Amino acid sequence: MPGIDQHVHIEWRGGTCRVKWWCGELLPNGRKRYESKGGFTDEDEAFRHGQDKLYEIRHGTNVSNRDGATMFNEWVADWLASVDVKPITERNYKSMASRHIEPFFKHVAVGDVDVLTYRAFKKHILGKLGPSSARNVLMLLGMMLDDAVPRLIKTSPVERTRRRGTYKKKPRERKRDVPLAAVEQLAQNMRALLGQSGYVFVWTMAMTGMRPAELYGLRREYCYPYWPAADPREDPDEEDRYEEDAERYGKAPTHMPAIRVQQQVQSPEGGLRFFPPKYDSYRSLVVPPFLAEMLEDLLESHDSPWVFPALGGGSLGAASLNRRYWRPSADGSEGRDGPGVRRPRPKLEEVPGWKGKRLYLLRHAHKAWLDEDGIHSRFAIERRMGHEVQGVEGLYSSVTVPMEQNIANALQVRWEKFTAGRDDKDDEMS
Template structure:
């Protein structure tokens, strides 16, 4: 039966079979009005019937789903890490739902999406929001629209226009300017860190630079996974065999285990898996092993790196209280928490502490280590055939530790008379930053 055409006032309406039946057995029809002539209405109806016959039809009731509802239905269907959960919620509440919430999923057009994208990027140029955050917003919205087509059949095509090379005004991608990571710069950072944070700060800087660990992996590093104790202290149980083979492989090697990162989950400090499930073992150079041994001997906390209060670093204002004085310097302080003036390190002005991790990879590449060993140490995976055939051997790992040790010893020889802090140094406690200490044993951690 062809589409049924009828006039309503001065506009034409078309009805077509939707491919479904009502409870009474009669065919269910859908309709669309607003056409100026019968030919256009009939062509529209024929197109819809074609889609019904070929299984590509989008039901009108689905396409009319409001974005205010779809945003959260989509969000609830995702399997996300804690950090992504917080980020996605914030983006939906602040950017996507207020702008698109009143619109039906199927009514959003490509022109509207392009206008929205342009307005967001203009806001970034005005400094109202970072360019990187704008790309996160657009990425999330694009994923929602893609899924509305491929997974949930709410639209025929996505309204998000993917940018192609050679289209529009060329804009060179802005990358963060970085200097080569120099030992002299790290040394000044470490000396400043000692003034701010005692022997913990001194060790923290060298650990970041010589392991390439992510900051929150360092925050979640526990005593039982550090080189003075691991692998003998590994709390391996019958439900977790992921690292069982490592117990023999790293026996006798100074190595630490990247098993967790420390993050907020529903308002609670929680140990979660590392980013991208990048569990890994890092063989450390002997000098760093000695620092870790000395630091752990100075306290009995479960955490390798403690805050001023003696608790975990998660929950502190790390950027303001620790990193900025270390990087940018600080005037002298009087009174109970007196300390000398801390000089700035100009090479690191306004830079992220994450660049210590970037610098670690520079060193590994500079020393000519195999790519598979470098990427594994950084917690990355190599794709394709190269990743299938590649394998990291203990010899590769030991050579990395040897070149890192050589880099340290070469610096001490060339600089001469390098000041080294007393070992161990008591941790300065600043009561104004005191927070409740999280007390959990390594063998009974709440891991999500």
């Protein structure tokens, strides 16, 4: 750094000496601000330490005593205030920091967090949480320490895992084929708890691959039969898209019934708020005729602005859907009723293969069905799922009307085969 005083000052105090060096900053009165370190018994050693500090200052790798003394909890607050992430991610970061990171580093300065301190925390968190949760906390701490370099610490003490030796494949969630009979039973159980809204919710997720929060936030102006005619058209830069949607989507047979994924709902600080879809994956999804009919009948049956209202008419995003509706629908329920029961619940049979399984697997099943057909464009499938396709394929490809028609037709054929088989079984039983 040009202009830094090259002289290092040595001072003896009692039986030890102290080295002082200019840190490259000025005090408010214009005088140079010096930093120092004491406890040396050898002048040459003290002098070399001062020269090393000047070298670090010149090359931008120095951590001043003042910065290194920043308490870790102060750094956590500053770091959380600076990150630009989605609201639900920010909420998770704050929760992990307040519950696990801040208590452990409460009295520790950032400059004192070395490899041994990091290992101690890693051992602590692995003994306290499950592997997945502990990994998330360690990842968050790693980001905080990485961003503290070079102002607060010279290097991050996080030990990165190197791929050495025998390759070990990461365990993945075991998935089974999802027959439509299982989806129907899940939908029937959801209807027993949530009414027709629950039944159509399950089939819509299975036949569109929409994410749960996108379904919670789906309003009637973005759903067949109202969309695209009812589209608010709030973005003047999207006029071309609005016109193309009006030409493609709408009432059959001249147009294709479809849903517009325009938003999702989340509750980052209490109370529902609208946000863009995950990864800004705005998209239009054609639906097969049977689902279009279900959606039309459902919207005619209620006047809620939400396509899938909770029992009280509000959004499912505020209804604890997983705990109150999905788990009993998938796992089965003994039922409860009688005097003093606040929320009666019917007896429900467990859906084979779905005990403990996530609602999100309905989305996975949708992609598996499209892959299974073997006739659809990979680009069309990925865009339908809300994924970006990288490389030349993503740059040059587009979703055409025939691609969308093929998807809707294949889903309708799958439904008709299922219902035909179900009707045959009913006839045999009668």
